[in-house]
Amino acid sequence: MFTCYECLDGGLPMDALEDFTGGLTEHFDLRKTDKNTLMAMIVRGFQMGSFFCASIDADPNSFENQLRNGLIMGHAYSITAVQTVPTSSGDVELLRVRNPWGNSKEWNGAWSDNSPLWNSVNQTEKSKLQVAFNADGEFWISFDDFITSFEQLEVCNLSADVEDEIERMTGVVRDDGKETGSWQEDQCDGSWSSQANSAGGCINYISTFPKNPQFQLSLTNAKNGVEGDGNCTVVVAVLQKFRRELRPKGKDDLPIGFSVYKAPQGNGVKLNEQFFRSNQSLAKVPVFTNMREVTVRFRVPPGEYVVVPSTFEPYQEADFLIRAYSNGDLKMRELK
Structure with a gap:
């Protein structure tokens, strides 16, 4: 009916997330969404088990073009953590983002791998964050840089029934589920x-x-x-x-x-x-x-x-x- 596997190339991440999980997806234009509302939604989403996918609009003249900051246009990134990190000059809101390619094509700006800004974070905090500077596609970026560097955010919310099914399939139980609700x-x-x-x-x-x-x-x-x-x-x-x-x-x-x-x-x-x-x-x-x-x-x-x-x-x-x-x-x- 759908001809071949080549038809899977491209498409919308929000459709894929919804089809694989049975969750409900939302789309946000980062250029038009209130900053404080966005951060509150991300924090609450992580508490409730939501999945997040960020992207930059594609260049119609160049397929998956890499920008000077290391990010890839027309490419889907997942957000794997959100943290308020104490530094020697004050708290900073950081997101951990992953390029699913899992290679060295990562963000190269502030708070990237080996950024001197990490010297302002003590070793105990870095251990809590499990900071690792590897060419694995995963990197940290400040929330301010995130909302100015990325353009689209897609959120896949999971209901209690979906979460229960995922727990039965994976055996992984959310420790915070009773406290934060679903x-x-x-x-x-x-x-x-x-x-x-x-x-x-x-x-x-x-x-x-x-x-x-x-x-x-x-x-x-x-x-x-x-x-x-x-x-x-x-x-x-x-x-x-x-x-x-x-x-x-x-x-x-x-x-x-x-x-x-x-x-x-x-x-x-x-x-x-x-x-x-x-x-x-x-x-x-x-x-x-x-x-x-x-x-x-x-x-x-x-x-x-x-x-x-x-x-x-x-x-x-x-x-x-x-x-x-x-x-x-x-x-x-x-x-x-």
């Missing part, structure tokens, strides 16, 4: 269908928009929030199914997106046109895009919310999977 997950299948009158298009087509499938998201009991404000961190993703298999038939990925609304008190049925004319969404995809999956992270108080996935144009048909992750308890169901 993402709670729920999911539903759906479809945009002209026959079922459920392909309403985006909010621009407000008369047909309410016909899209609508999903009620119930959030309770936010746990282990580093912000301490009682709000729930939520990640919602909508994935259009089977589009790769349908490409030989001329059916590529559709531009898709979704919006999230605070549900009216006592709501138990689909929201109507009058509601959408009178209420703004509290979270939504920034732009409809023809990717396999679109994802949005947001923070809200515990309560009832409605997610409305849609294609950009009405009467476009596809099956989809909607998933929600939260640091609190959650349930999701389709409204009728």
